[in-house]
Amino acid sequence: MEKSKHLGSSFDSFLESEGILEEVEAVAIKRVLAAEVSQYLDLNQVKKTVFARRINTSRSQLDRLLDSENPSVTLQTMVKAARGIGKKLELKLAS
Structure with missing residues (x-):
């Protein structure tokens, strides 16, 4: 049986070796924001057109x-969307 080259490595290192780490991280961040905004709209019964106008x-x-x-x-x-749901979007550079 052939030993996996990724055995024992982190998921991030696997994604990096596949060349998709940045893309996967960006999609994950966007999905979290989309889910939070969607939840806000549902819980507060706010229509998309009203929210779009508000922000x-x-x-x-x-x-x-x-x-x-x-x-x-x-x-x-x-x-704008983060502010619209009463939150602050933070962006930081980390090493």
């Missing part, structure tokens, strides 16, 4: 944010 963006931009498979959303929209 000064378009309904289509909000739809892109809420679509976990769509990576094309701007940082500005993410910040």
